[in-house]
Amino acid sequence: MDKNRLLHIASELRAGRPAGLTCEDAPCFSAEATRGSAYLGPACVDAFNDALTADDAVVFERAARAVAEGDQAWIGFKVVFDADEAVHNVDNAVTKSYGEVGSADGEPLVFFCNDAKEVVAGRPYSPRDLFQMKDVTRGPSMHNEQFAGLTWASVPLFDKVRVWLLGASDAASEVAALAEHVGFDVVVVDYDEAYLNEKRFPTAQRVLLQGGSFDGLAELSAASEDYVCVLTRGHMFDPEACLWALAHDVHYVGMMGCAGKNNRVHDLVIEGGATEAQWERVKRPIGLKFGAKTPAELAVAIVGELVDVRYKQRYSEEARARHERDLGRE
Template identity: 35%
Template sequence: MKKLISNLCTQLESGNDLILASIVKSSGSTPRSSGSKMLVMRDGSIDGTIGGGLVEALVQKEAAKLFNEPANTVSFREFDLSNELAANADMICGGHVEVMLEHLPAEEETIAVFSAVNEALRSGKHAVLFTVSVDGSIKERQAVRPCCQLPGLQFAEEKEATRLLETALKSGTPVMENIAGALLTTEAFIPQPDLYIFGAGHVSRPTAELASAVNFRTVVLDDRADFANRERFPQAAEIHVLPDFKDCFAELEVNDNSYIIIVTRGHLHDKTVLGQALATPARYVGMIGSSKKRNAIYDALRDEGVAQKEIDRCYCPIGLSIGAQTPEEIAVSIVGELIQKRAGG
């Protein structure tokens, strides 16, 4: 989502209007869930996906028509994937999706709204977008940060807007309600979870690249500038060269949606980082190494007063058991475990 919103802003700032297609409702076994988005350009090219196949092709066709409509026109299309449509497209999944298509003009007001969303996601923060439509036309858009005071909305009172904002954040899917003759769509944009990779060696490099590709916001930390640099980690959101691994979490905002990987160059550094990592609310803490290394580090931490229940939070040896040998294969096993944890496993 972060890349799509960034591209959306780039296109608008370049003077190109767009069609933004969003799945606003879904049920059953559909290819993509509510909140999925796709951009359609005037030349028919797309960015993002709402599931591929026939539905995506039909949405592209509808988008081409919408370019001929006035700016800020909005259209809703429903697709039943459990009937003849799915059968004719040779689709094995079934269900129902509703797609909202918006004609976004390359105008200052529209650019400002989506730039606010883009900036929030870029900095790892949440954003919520209110879109008000009446009779097939967008009348109002507002992008807000959940932590801030809500702006005045023309079609909804603050109490009502706050309720919709909280519902969208909790569900992670668009919320649609008819209010005073207008359709108010509330969408939460959830930032990528932060993945802190301690160590910038041979395993870190493919792990950071693969994790970035599957929507983790990667932050690489090491005490060696020759390893922790933009040339080796071009996809990383942040790279930190530390004086050492003592107090290595001092400048980090680790929360319960953060992930930590410990792959430093030595047992002592791993122990130093792990002791600090277990004091954070991170959702996942993983450390590379053999069972022998793990047990030695765990014993040392227990001697220092770290509780066993905290030590039990650590995934070590790190990664799914797939027989990985090379750094690239180990990266696949690690990122596979991250995905599993993110999905609730």
């Protein structure tokens, strides 16, 4: 949801009118997103439209401010399918205790939460509710069905990170599938339809260059917050790909290849006009190091690195420090 849509919903609620939420506003309830779910679906949107009141306007107003400020934030939804269970079910013997009260009530709840764990809601919530509301930042909810009678869903208030895969290699095909699965917006660029096609890249945006080379790459533009993975077949167009990524000053650029090949690419990139400082920005070889060899294994290494870069980019120093403590990596 964009800022204007959020403010419109808040205004409707304050005026005593229905929020008018749709699955477009809350794609976490779309038929596609909830396929196979016993409790989530498009009908949840109708339930929230019936439940929301003027008290809930503060949630959408805070969300609008988060969008305007570029905050890392979510709108979350508590979905109740058994009110008695939701209220009376307390923590089991395995989980940490959050008091003697289950969920605060048996009603649906919409709330705001950001990476600083600021929570805004229009009605009181219990400590156990708060535990699950904060977990929404692990997206969409790490423990969404941990307790009986209710479940949780969320909508991020920020865009997906775009990842450019320059080259439709076998490794790129594996990277595209995995990167899309973990929430990246994937664009694949190549000049050969034999490699860049729907069968190999069914969900990614495909950009087919003309002329049998990467010369047409110059006509494309990347944003400074984008990521670039240089995965050209046979490494033949790695220099052009690196120069393009560096010219657009993307947030991350990584290139596959051994040291010997990278030395030659280095010379060609410098000859192409890049500085040594720019070359040092290229992560080489791309991916986490754990012995990956096959295209599928390399994809795990590459996407794992992309996830780590995204985590460091998106979350505040305070949030990262807290997470590192939780992982025992202080």
